[in-house]
Amino acid sequence: MSGESFAVADDVAWLPGMAWDSDTIYATRLPDGPPVVLPATAGLIFVAAARGGTLEDIIDRVSEGSSVEREVVQDDVASFVAELVSLGLLARR
């Protein structure tokens, strides 16, 4: 996936939770769903990817946002980005 860019797919609606669950992201493909709940780190990775950019960019953002070394998170981030793509929530550009 190196070098490819990612963005939220065109047919996706998403938003963070309210005050009491603001670190959770709720997303869905339109119009049939299903709704997907992305708590904590899963939400952080989705938001990092929603800003657009390469996998390297996303890993940097997650590392910064979670204050965890880049080398520690990179495999998990790469794997989860691939899963978000397979769910149709992210698209390769």
Add this chain to the structure above:
Amino acid sequence: MEDRVAGGGFIPLGTRVHLGHAVVQSIAHEAGVELLHLKGPALLPGLRDADRISSDVDVLVKPGQLPSLLAGLTSHGWEQRSDFDSGSAFHHAANWFHDNWGYVDVHAHWPGPRADREQVYAEFAAGGLTQEIAHVPCPVPNRTAQILILVLHAGRSPGGAADLPLAWHAISDDEQAEVRAMATRLHAETGLAAGLGVLDTIVGDPTADLWRVHARGGTRLEEWRARVRAAPNRREAARVLASAVLVNRDHLRMELGHPPTRREIVVRQAQRVRMLGKDIFRAVRSRATRSEPR
């Protein structure tokens, strides 16, 4: 505050409403239908109390395009829970439900304006505003129309008055004048007066009693009287009278949480006749008491 969604898991109601707006917009777009998203997350900044959570999605469909939207909702797994006749005394909305997205009120018109529906929709949609809901651009009424819609809603819903501190009392005199002017153009003076709590200033409008019952409350008998009085012709008045006695199956279904059985309808029908009888008895007794010489 949370509701289980299809496939397990929970999603907070307020969040679900945001996603519901986006879903309905997507279905409308697919069906080539124009609509406006109303209230809740569709409100423009400054008109909405951020802590206020909507319980359902409200949309107003462009006149003539309702069948296409309803077909679209059906094809995407939505179920109709009430129709335009059974939904409310104003016959303005049908209620639809989806396991994932909850309830949407599909409005054929917004109670209040008596101008023709095309004119009302055009006035509301003027300006071509959109509001991002769950990152999806959704068409919404212009600001003046949004305020009028909230005031009209307050006129027929006790809870709706909670919108007024921001939507009416906090806006400028000039903006209030613009809302009044729009209400005049759309012949919505009675609804506006109901929303602002000055219904007594309205004289000679046969729908005023209906607004009065909704704004201030009243017995079932008073509501049905008001509905008959507000009916535009005798045929409609007769239909209203018939529905006063018959069980509203859509409401009963929502109350029970399942389609009512024949026995449940019969039991409810008997209760309804008894309650109506009591209301009539009370009204007659109250009139007799008032007319007794002192």
